[in-house]
Amino acid sequence: MKRVDLSAEQVRDLQGMVSGKVSTNESVLDQHSHDESAFPPVKPSAVVPVASTLEVSRVLAYCNVHGIPVVAYGAGTSLEGHVVPLYGGISLDLSGMNKILEVSPDDLLVRVEAGVTRMALNVKLASDGLFFSVDPGADATLGGMAATGAAGTTTVRYGSMRENVMALTAVLADGTVIATGRGTRKLSAGYDLTRLIVGSEGTLAIITELTLRLFGIPEKMAAAVVRFPTLNDGVAAATAIVRSGISIARCEFLDAQCIRNLNAYDKMSMPEEPTLFFEFHGSPKGVIEDANAVKELIEDFNGSAFEWTSEESERRKLWQARHNAHWAAVAAHPGMRTVSTDMAVPLSKLSAAVAMTQETLARHRFPFSILGHVADGNYHCQIITDPANPTERDEIREIVHAITMEIIAMGGTCTGEHGIGAGKIEALEAEIGTEGVAVMRAIKKSLDPHWILNPGKIFLA
Amino acid sequence: MKRVDLSAEQVRDLQGMVSGKVSTNESVLDQHSHDESAFPPVKPSAVVPVASTLEVSRVLAYCNVHGIPVVAYGAGTSLEGHVVPLYGGISLDLSGMNKILEVSPDDLLVRVEAGVTRMALNVKLASDGLFFSVDPGADATLGGMAATGAAGTTTVRYGSMRENVMALTAVLADGTVIATGRGTRKLSAGYDLTRLIVGSEGTLAIITELTLRLFGIPEKMAAAVVRFPTLNDGVAAATAIVRSGISIARCEFLDAQCIRNLNAYDKMSMPEEPTLFFEFHGSPKGVIEDANAVKELIEDFNGSAFEWTSEESERRKLWQARHNAHWAAVAAHPGMRTVSTDMAVPLSKLSAAVAMTQETLARHRFPFSILGHVADGNYHCQIITDPANPTERDEIREIVHAITMEIIAMGGTCTGEHGIGAGKIEALEAEIGTEGVAVMRAIKKSLDPHWILNPGKIFLA
Numbered sequence: 001m002k003r004v005d006l007s008a009e010q011v012r013d014l015q016g017m018v019s020g021k022v023s024t025n026e027s028v029l030d031q032h033s034h035d036e037s038a039f040p041p042v043k044p045s046a047v048v049p050v051a052s053t054l055e056v057s058r059v060l061a062y063c064n065v066h067g068i069p070v071v072a073y074g075a076g077t078s079l080e081g082h083v084v085p086l087y088g089g090i091s092l093d094l095s096g097m098n099k100i101l102e103v104s105p106d107d108l109l110v111r112v113e114a115g116v117t118r119m120a121l122n123v124k125l126a127s128d129g130l131f132f133s134v135d136p137g138a139d140a141t142l143g144g145m146a147a148t149g150a151a152g153t154t155t156v157r158y159g160s161m162r163e164n165v166m167a168l169t170a171v172l173a174d175g176t177v178i179a180t181g182r183g184t185r186k187l188s189a190g191y192d193l194t195r196l197i198v199g200s201e202g203t204l205a206i207i208t209e210l211t212l213r214l215f216g217i218p219e220k221m222a223a224a225v226v227r228f229p230t231l232n233d234g235v236a237a238a239t240a241i242v243r244s245g246i247s248i249a250r251c252e253f254l255d256a257q258c259i260r261n262l263n264a265y266d267k268m269s270m271p272e273e274p275t276l277f278f279e280f281h282g283s284p285k286g287v288i289e290d291a292n293a294v295k296e297l298i299e300d301f302n303g304s305a306f307e308w309t310s311e312e313s314e315r316r317k318l319w320q321a322r323h324n325a326h327w328a329a330v331a332a333h334p335g336m337r338t339v340s341t342d343m344a345v346p347l348s349k350l351s352a353a354v355a356m357t358q359e360t361l362a363r364h365r366f367p368f369s370i371l372g373h374v375a376d377g378n379y380h381c382q383i384i385t386d387p388a389n390p391t392e393r394d395e396i397r398e399i400v401h402a403i404t405m406e407i408i409a410m411g412g413t414c415t416g417e418h419g420i421g422a423g424k425i426e427a428l429e430a431e432i433g434t435e436g437v438a439v440m441r442a443i444k445k446s447l448d449p450h451w452i453l454n455p456g457k458i459f460l461a
Numbered sequence: 462m463k464r465v466d467l468s469a470e471q472v473r474d475l476q477g478m479v480s481g482k483v484s485t486n487e488s489v490l491d492q493h494s495h496d497e498s499a500f501p502p503v504k505p506s507a508v509v510p511v512a513s514t515l516e517v518s519r520v521l522a523y524c525n526v527h528g529i530p531v532v533a534y535g536a537g538t539s540l541e542g543h544v545v546p547l548y549g550g551i552s553l554d555l556s557g558m559n560k561i562l563e564v565s566p567d568d569l570l571v572r573v574e575a576g577v578t579r580m581a582l583n584v585k586l587a588s589d590g591l592f593f594s595v596d597p598g599a600d601a602t603l604g605g606m607a608a609t610g611a612a613g614t615t616t617v618r619y620g621s622m623r624e625n626v627m628a629l630t631a632v633l634a635d636g637t638v639i640a641t642g643r644g645t646r647k648l649s650a651g652y653d654l655t656r657l658i659v660g661s662e663g664t665l666a667i668i669t670e671l672t673l674r675l676f677g678i679p680e681k682m683a684a685a686v687v688r689f690p691t692l693n694d695g696v697a698a699a700t701a702i703v704r705s706g707i708s709i710a711r712c713e714f715l716d717a718q719c720i721r722n723l724n725a726y727d728k729m730s731m732p733e734e735p736t737l738f739f740e741f742h743g744s745p746k747g748v749i750e751d752a753n754a755v756k757e758l759i760e761d762f763n764g765s766a767f768e769w770t771s772e773e774s775e776r777r778k779l780w781q782a783r784h785n786a787h788w789a790a791v792a793a794h795p796g797m798r799t800v801s802t803d804m805a806v807p808l809s810k811l812s813a814a815v816a817m818t819q820e821t822l823a824r825h826r827f828p829f830s831i832l833g834h835v836a837d838g839n840y841h842c843q844i845i846t847d848p849a850n851p852t853e854r855d856e857i858r859e860i861v862h863a864i865t866m867e868i869i870a871m872g873g874t875c876t877g878e879h880g881i882g883a884g885k886i887e888a889l890e891a892e893i894g895t896e897g898v899a900v901m902r903a904i905k906k907s908l909d910p911h912w913i914l915n916p917g918k919i920f921l922a
Binding site: 106108149185218243373438440 | 565567568569570609611612616620621623633637638639640641643644645646648649650651652653654656657665676677680704705708743746747750754803805807809834837838872875877879880881885889892893897898901903904906907908919920
């Protein structure tokens with residue numbers, strides 16, 4: 001595939017289809033050239049802001065005929081280069097589609113435009129005593145979160161985007177608008193197109209509207225912190241808790257380096273040791289019962305005193321710190337970029353996988369930290385790289401690829417929540433085989449025959 | 462499409478590919494001609510038993526070249542004609558693939574062949590203190606349950622097949638074997654092929670192996686029964702309980718006719734009134750807390766005394782009765798068949814939907830009962846028809862179609878868990894539009910270009 005640059009006429013044509021201002025301004029192109037990953041930026045040829053499903057439909061129909069690549073852009077917070085327009089064309093900016101269309105408290109559902117961010121949604125929902133559970137670190141758009149199959153700290157209790165997107169409106173490459181799913185708890189009506197589009201990273205369709213599942217804000221929430229002498233003790237404790245079936249709403253692991261970064265970034269003073277952050281949701285009695293059950297279990301794993309709080313400001317501070325871990329790592333290394341890995345393994349392999357990862361990274365010179373949603377067997381490494389030295393990035397890529405291959409051999413996956421993007425194409429093939437990738441490619445071809453939607457992501461043409 | 466009958470040579474060819482005995486015996490063909498629905502039976506041209514993924518692959522590669530339709534057969538318990546070989550060809554019998562391949566208690570996973578039934582699996586798992594949660598009434602095979610996207614009484618707590626199939630092995634129309642998903646809690650690696658194949662009703666691939674999520678048997682389980690003066694009171698109470706967020710493991714509604722049928726079938730003596738069956742799972746304290754919360758709520762809806770039990774034999778008897786509801790309806794009308802409908806609506810529409818359904822059916826002459834997984838907004842009608850009078854079936858079909866159209870207009874779905882099969886092709890189109898069906902058809906065509914896999918189901922060619 002070759003890079004596509006738009007003619008002045010094409011820019012004019014596109015301007016005629018949207019109410020916002022189509023831009024070829026360098027700083028706007030620059031802003032749409034990268035995400036939060038260390039991938040080298042690539043500028044789109046133009047940025048096209050859209051205000052409605054109809055506008056998206058018009059733009060796609062045009063791009064399909066003219067062979068113009070289309071990459072959807074929301075908040076630009078993806079971590080595998082998803083929004084980088086590798087082959088030029090347009091960056092379709094959906095951030096202006098930020099209306100919360102309908103809250104249905106009785107159905108525990110909300111319908112939103114794709115550009116609404118998760119935090120804006122939760123501000124709105126709080127007045128109804130409701131919340132939307134999926135919480136990646138960044139304040140991503142819900143369309144972007146759906147497209148990458150995002151998850152977060154509460155996935156262990158409430159599920160990821162795959163479980164929480166009930167229905168969606170999306171535009172196919174040729175401009176056809178489809179509405180998949182229903183606002184029902186159960187659905188068995190034909191192929192699960194909703195879950196096919198969720199996680200398809202903008203390669204099958206552009207999501208414009210979402211119906212999301214909500215939960216009532218729990219009557220009681222309490223957080224707890226426990227420290228461990230070794231990383232392995234902490235991970236083993238988390239695994240045992242999951243196996244026990246005790247109801248936890250969050251269970252996050254942070255290594256000593258993460259805690260060090262957070263102490264500096266958030267002006268906290270946590271002891272710099274491997275640490276588990278917990279949260280419990282439920283009735284006042286239930287929360288105490290669950291917390292006590294965890295406390296008892298943790299004593300077998302050399303855990304520290306169980307420091308717990310149900311004070312709202314402290315609880316919020318703790319989780320804000322956890323969500324800041326990515327930026328704390330960035331801030332700890334001024335001028336550097338972070339490569340964020342994302343692996344998941346079956347629970348029984350978690351301790352071995354984390355130990356292998358730590359040992360492998362420790363053999364190299366790059367600063368790193370490890371943290372993760374350990375109750376889901378999912379963890380991340382934040383590896384620091386100097387963007388001024390591009391060979392570093394290739395070197396890190398090789399290290400990460402080697403780790404990923406070991407994870408796959410253990411029965412794990414190359415990505416639990418960040419997606420494949422441009423960075424894990426090879427890993428995906430190792431994971432599901434050429435036959436599996438061929439099925440994905442056949443589906444892609446049947447829905448996007450001119451291959452205009454986010455080319456160069458998930459698999460090659 | 463025209464019916465395909467195999468030549469003697471083709472039967473010999475197929476016999477050379479499998480270790481079991483290919484049969485053209487009339488009684489075997491007859492057994493594979495129908496499911497539990499009232500659809501008129503159609504015999505396959507031959508029944509081909511398979512013992513391994515490799516055998517399935519060989520048979521499909523052959524059928525693909527020779528244009529022979531292939532319909533997978535497990536326990537024959539589907540309710541929308543899924544296993545009826547509308548165009549002849551072969552019935553691929555997977556019931557012999559009944560090995561439980563690997564129980565991984567530490568990962569809360571099990572790997573099974575597609576022909577294992579849910580009850581056989583749970584017998585095996587009990588010794589590890591584990592269970593597989595999805596429980597349609599019938600003792601279906603797990604492959605069949607995955608293919609139809611089945612659910613059951615515990616879906617409100619533990620999810621349906623869509624949430625509990627973590628990975629699968631499947632054979633494509635041309636014999637290619639693919640392995641989708643991983644034994645990890647989270648996965649974001651490319652298109653969600655697992656959830657595309659789950660619910661595809663044997664039209665995209667034949668599932669041969671499954672990795673399923675397990676849960677630990679709860680420390681405590683208690684059941685409760687509450688009766689209501691009207692159907693509407695019962696449904697409204699169930700809706701309020703779900704909205705309250707109280708943790709329930711099961712919440713099933715049965716109308717007075719259902720209870721009457723069960724009293725006769727299971728020799729029970731329950732008062733013949735609209736009834737809710739509940740179940741609570743958790744710690745001993747948690748179960749009491751949850752049950753008390755429900756009890757309090759129910760008083761607002763004219764509920765009877767809350768009769769509850771944690772005695773294991775009584776609890777089992779209650780749920781066995783619930784699972785027998787379909788056969789109890791059949792038994793109450795000797796020689797008759799049952800048309801089992803399956804609708805789901807958003808929770809706020811449930812009372813109105815059930816009332817509309819009851820009023821519509823009451824205007825006609827066919828005996829019926831209504832029951833359902835009301836906490837999921839999903840319910841069924843069992844309508845009795847005389848198979849000797851085929852015009853009845855058409856008449857019932859029209860009544861049900863009219864109800865279904867109203868359900869769709871309310872934002873509901875034509876099927877929460879039974880699937881589309883041969884019976885709801887028109888309803889599916891009404892529900893997701895011609896554009897949505899066109900996407901399904903495009904995917905089908907890309908993976909099964911000769912249209913050999915379960916033709917005539919979900920949509921027409």
